Amino acid sequence: MRNPAALLAAAEFDPAISVDGLVPGGVVHPESGEEVAALLAMCDQHKFTATPVGGGTKLALGNVPPKMDVAVSTLGLGGVRAYEPSDLVCSLGAGARFGDVQAVLAEHGQTIPLDAPDDATIGGLVATAIAGPRRLGNGSLRDLLIGIEVAHPSGTVTHGGGMVVKNVSGFDMPRVYHGSLGTLGIIVSANFKVLPLPQRETTVVGTHQRLNEALAAARRIRQSRIMPLALEVSRSGDGWSTAVRIGGHEATLDGAVLEVQRLLGHDPQLIEGPESSAWWRGYISATDLRLEHDAALLRLSVRPRDVDTMAEGAVGALSQLGIASPVVAISPGLGQVIIRLEPEPADAHDRFLTARDVLSALADHAVVLAAPPAWKRGIDVWGPAPATLPVMKALKEQFDPGGVLNAGRFVGFI
Amino acid sequence: MDRSALIDRLIAVCGERGVFHTRSDLMVYEYDGSVDGSVETALPVAVTLPTSTEQVAEIVRIANLAGLPVTPRGAGTGLSGGAVTQDGGIIIALTRMDRIIEIDREDRTALVEPGVINLELSETTTPLGMFFAPDPSSQRACTVGGNVAENSGGPHCLKYGVTSNHILGLEVVLPNGDVVWTGSTPAGAPGYDLTGAIVGSEGMFGIVTKALVRLTPNPQSTLVQLAAFPDLDTASTAVSRIIAAGILPASLEMMDNLTIQAVEPAYHAGYPMDAGGVLLVETDGLIEEVAALGEEITAICKNSYATEVRSATEKAQRDLLWKGRKMALAAMGRLSPNYYLHDTVVPRSQLPATVARVREIGDEFGIEIANVFHAGDGNLHPLMLFDRHKPGDVERVLGAGKEIINWCVSVGGALSGEHGIGTEKRGYMTMVYTGEDLAAMAGLRNAFDPGGRLNPGKVFPKGYSCGEVRALRAQAIAQKHDIHPV
Numbered sequence: 001m002r003n004p005a006a007l008l009a010a011a012e013f014d015p016a017i018s019v020d021g022l023v024p025g026g027v028v029h030p031e032s033g034e035e036v037a038a039l040l041a042m043c044d045q046h047k048f049t050a051t052p053v054g055g056g057t058k059l060a061l062g063n064v065p066p067k068m069d070v071a072v073s074t075l076g077l078g079g080v081r082a083y084e085p086s087d088l089v090c091s092l093g094a095g096a097r098f099g100d101v102q103a104v105l106a107e108h109g110q111t112i113p114l115d116a117p118d119d120a121t122i123g124g125l126v127a128t129a130i131a132g133p134r135r136l137g138n139g140s141l142r143d144l145l146i147g148i149e150v151a152h153p154s155g156t157v158t159h160g161g162g163m164v165v166k167n168v169s170g171f172d173m174p175r176v177y178h179g180s181l182g183t184l185g186i187i188v189s190a191n192f193k194v195l196p197l198p199q200r201e202t203t204v205v206g207t208h209q210r211l212n213e214a215l216a217a218a219r220r221i222r223q224s225r226i227m228p229l230a231l232e233v234s235r236s237g238d239g240w241s242t243a244v245r246i247g248g249h250e251a252t253l254d255g256a257v258l259e260v261q262r263l264l265g266h267d268p269q270l271i272e273g274p275e276s277s278a279w280w281r282g283y284i285s286a287t288d289l290r291l292e293h294d295a296a297l298l299r300l301s302v303r304p305r306d307v308d309t310m311a312e313g314a315v316g317a318l319s320q321l322g323i324a325s326p327v328v329a330i331s332p333g334l335g336q337v338i339i340r341l342e343p344e345p346a347d348a349h350d351r352f353l354t355a356r357d358v359l360s361a362l363a364d365h366a367v368v369l370a371a372p373p374a375w376k377r378g379i380d381v382w383g384p385a386p387a388t389l390p391v392m393k394a395l396k397e398q399f400d401p402g403g404v405l406n407a408g409r410f411v412g413f414i
Numbered sequence: 415m416d417r418s419a420l421i422d423r424l425i426a427v428c429g430e431r432g433v434f435h436t437r438s439d440l441m442v443y444e445y446d447g448s449v450d451g452s453v454e455t456a457l458p459v460a461v462t463l464p465t466s467t468e469q470v471a472e473i474v475r476i477a478n479l480a481g482l483p484v485t486p487r488g489a490g491t492g493l494s495g496g497a498v499t500q501d502g503g504i505i506i507a508l509t510r511m512d513r514i515i516e517i518d519r520e521d522r523t524a525l526v527e528p529g530v531i532n533l534e535l536s537e538t539t540t541p542l543g544m545f546f547a548p549d550p551s552s553q554r555a556c557t558v559g560g561n562v563a564e565n566s567g568g569p570h571c572l573k574y575g576v577t578s579n580h581i582l583g584l585e586v587v588l589p590n591g592d593v594v595w596t597g598s599t600p601a602g603a604p605g606y607d608l609t610g611a612i613v614g615s616e617g618m619f620g621i622v623t624k625a626l627v628r629l630t631p632n633p634q635s636t637l638v639q640l641a642a643f644p645d646l647d648t649a650s651t652a653v654s655r656i657i658a659a660g661i662l663p664a665s666l667e668m669m670d671n672l673t674i675q676a677v678e679p680a681y682h683a684g685y686p687m688d689a690g691g692v693l694l695v696e697t698d699g700l701i702e703e704v705a706a707l708g709e710e711i712t713a714i715c716k717n718s719y720a721t722e723v724r725s726a727t728e729k730a731q732r733d734l735l736w737k738g739r740k741m742a743l744a745a746m747g748r749l750s751p752n753y754y755l756h757d758t759v760v761p762r763s764q765l766p767a768t769v770a771r772v773r774e775i776g777d778e779f780g781i782e783i784a785n786v787f788h789a790g791d792g793n794l795h796p797l798m799l800f801d802r803h804k805p806g807d808v809e810r811v812l813g814a815g816k817e818i819i820n821w822c823v824s825v826g827g828a829l830s831g832e833h834g835i836g837t838e839k840r841g842y843m844t845m846v847y848t849g850e851d852l853a854a855m856a857g858l859r860n861a862f863d864p865g866g867r868l869n870p871g872k873v874f875p876k877g878y879s880c881g882e883v884r885a886l887r888a889q890a891i892a893q894k895h896d897i898h899p900v
Binding site: 084085086089129142143152160164165166170172175176178196197199222248251252255256302305367382395399410 | 521523567575579595596602604606607608610614631654661703706827828832843848851855858859864
């Protein structure tokens with residue numbers, strides 16, 4: 001293990017890495033869990049804050065940090081550490097790129113069925129818990145995560161779970177870290193269940209002029225015998241599209257495709273095989289957190305039965321307010337809507353705040369996934385503090401009493 | 415607070431019929447599904463049977479005032495000692511909170527109280543086109559609350575996942591008596607995944623008083639296939655080949671000859687008595703898909719030296735094939751007066767070697783061991799047969815159990831796949847976790863229950879109090895960085 005003090009002293013200033021416009025004092029590149037732990041212990045001792053950074057695809061998530069001393073790059077913790085295709089499990093370094101991992105798994109006809117950018121890292125995907133449309137059919141990483149290794153500000157590296165698909169040996173630590181935004185420790189590696197790739201996959205896209213027609217089509221799919229991998233309603237040009245991704249057995253998909261076509265109506269488009277996955281890559285890129293100009297990305301969620309009302313209410317309200325929403329991605333089965341807001345530059349900040357208030361009132365939870373720092377300041381992007389906040393604060397206190405990790409960025413400014 | 419004042423206060427909350435306090439009544443609650451001798455247990459001070467969340471919260475507050483620990487309990491079918499008290503205290507039995515509050519057909523969810531029986535939930539929702547997927551063997555008796563506490567599995571986990579994958583949100587009475595909800599939408603509430611933390615926490619983080627559970631649509635078609643093999647090795651090879659072919663059955667169960675000898679004469683499920691191993695494969699999904707997969711599975715089994723493959727699609731036939739598996743435990747009574755059901759997991763590819771080692775261990779300790787297992791997830795259930803009245807039998811069985819765990823851990827396995835740690839396996843925790851790993855678990859527990867009042871004595875090795883865990887951690891840190899703890 002290299003000396004943590006020397007690593008800190010050698011930390012370089014890298015303007016390419018920034019969170020909400022703040023550039024960390026230096027970026028360190030540890031190569032093992034022990035090095036991460038030693039670095040964090042040193043940060044704890046010197047009252048530095050530390051921000052884990054992987055592929056940098058989701059740095060926009062979270063509240064504006066009060067300060068950023070050290071960024072800890074996980075890219076040196078990469079690689080496929082273990083992969084047993086016959087056991088349907090793998091162990092991945094936190095810095096492994098999602099696209100690289102998928103390529104290795106695909107050689108064995110297997111996959112981690114998640115929609116994420118290729119350059120995202122495994123650690124970042126676990127820490128941010130942002131899942132894509134396939135969460136409907138395959139669950140999120142929460143459902144696939146079976147083991148984890150984490151470095152803490154106490155200077156220790158701990159393990160939870162293991163490399164078996166079923167495990168109740170002690171508390172479910174992996175789930176605690178999933179979605180914790182690196183506030184309890186920095187993920188060093190993670191183990192997953194993998195799934196066989198469907199023998200064949202097809203996407204059927206129907207177009208509708210009006211939102212309620214597109215939502216009705218989605219409802220017909222949800223009530224049918226078809227169990228799609230993904231089902232999404234989204235703004236598409238002047239109208240709306242309902243996209244259904246189905247996968248399964250080579251010989252039997254045709255019947256399901258015909259049924260989906262019939263349920264969607266209006267002569268839907270068929271997208272087969274590799275073009276189907278390409279279509280979905282395009283689809284998720286519209287909700288990428290890396291926004292290039294003054295825009296905001298909001299995620300609203302309710303119980304699925306209420307999603308039509310929420311979606312129509314949100315679209316209607318935004319049009320009344322005169323705020324452009326070029327991207328509206330609705331996941332009816334998940335009860336979720338992701339909206340990109342692009343308010344007029346004049347008083348854009350005020351308009352954003354108004355829109356957020358109006359949209360939050362329609363949802364059980366409304367999270368600002370990404371927005372310019374000026375818009376984020378003064379609000380909790382995660383929404384009102386939950387009743388469970390005292391337990392969450394106590395948890396943070398147990399794992400990071402010095403407030404080293406991503407201080408201030410999580411729920412309730414934890 | 416003296417004992418009679420305590421009982422009076424509990425009766426004021428739960429009514430006369432809601433509090434047990436005589437010795438004979440309390441003795442019943444000294445037991446659960448675990449084997450006598452494998453877990454420690456003590457007589458509770460009182461057993462309460464609340465009927466509402468408010469009553470549960472009030473009992474917890476009274477227990478805090480009295481300085482007594484609280485142990486939540488469902489149907490008491492657990493096998494690791496999770497529902498019995500270690501050093502007295504108050505048991506909160508949730509079996510009278512057994513209402514299915516709401517079934518949402520559109521969202522495919524149910525809001526239930528913790529005392530709802532697992533199978534009753536599925537039987538209620540099946541006519542509506544959906545079911546509760548976790549199906550532990552005890553599903554006729556065990557409660558949803560118990561499933562949440564133990565993160566229960568069952569044969570169908572292979573495709574559908576364990577309890578944790580089916581819980582969307584929980585109403586929980588925290589150890590301080592506060593009542594909170596942990597989530598309600600499938601997308602999850604912002605913040606730490608407290609629902610995920612509570613599932614499988616063995617009743618140590620809070621008392622679940624309502625659960626919003628995910629229901630799974632009934633499959634359009636279900637096929638059960640029984641394949642008989644000359645031995646367990648050929649059966650294991652077939653399992654590997656099915657998985658390698660990219661097929662993910664709903665369940666993949668294996669039984670050895672000793673199990674067949676016990677169940678076939680009792681239930682006439684049609685298992686060939688001379689088979690060395692029997693594989694039960696269930697596939698479900700769309701009609702066309704199931705038919706195609708069935709043919710592939712038949713071909714794979716035949717190529718793996720199956721002597722016979724039978725298929726059943728009609729419910730009555732399917733149920734018959736399953737009956738032998740589901741009643742395997744009950745049938746053991748034909749072979750031996752007592753059995754100790756073990757639960758460990760290994761990576762699937764280690765199953766053949768593990769089966770061989772279990773056989774050796776049986777020989778070494780002079781015990782007959784029957785094997786039933788969830789082969790698809792590498793979860794084995796060696797059934798150790800013994801007679802508790804024979805001197806030394808219990809010790810030999812516990813010794814063999816430890817050896818099996820030793821082996822499973824050495825090949826990358828885990829201590830328990832679905833039964834939990836409780837007191838049964840707390841002594842083994844250090845075999846798979848370091849002091850630092852345990853300190854992290856203790857940290858999680860402290861966040862919920864800093865006083866260690868809820869179900870104390872479980873999961874952590876005996877004598878491993880939270881204070882000691884903290885001290886151990888401080889020591890580990892100090893050694894590592896040469897910083898002396900203050």
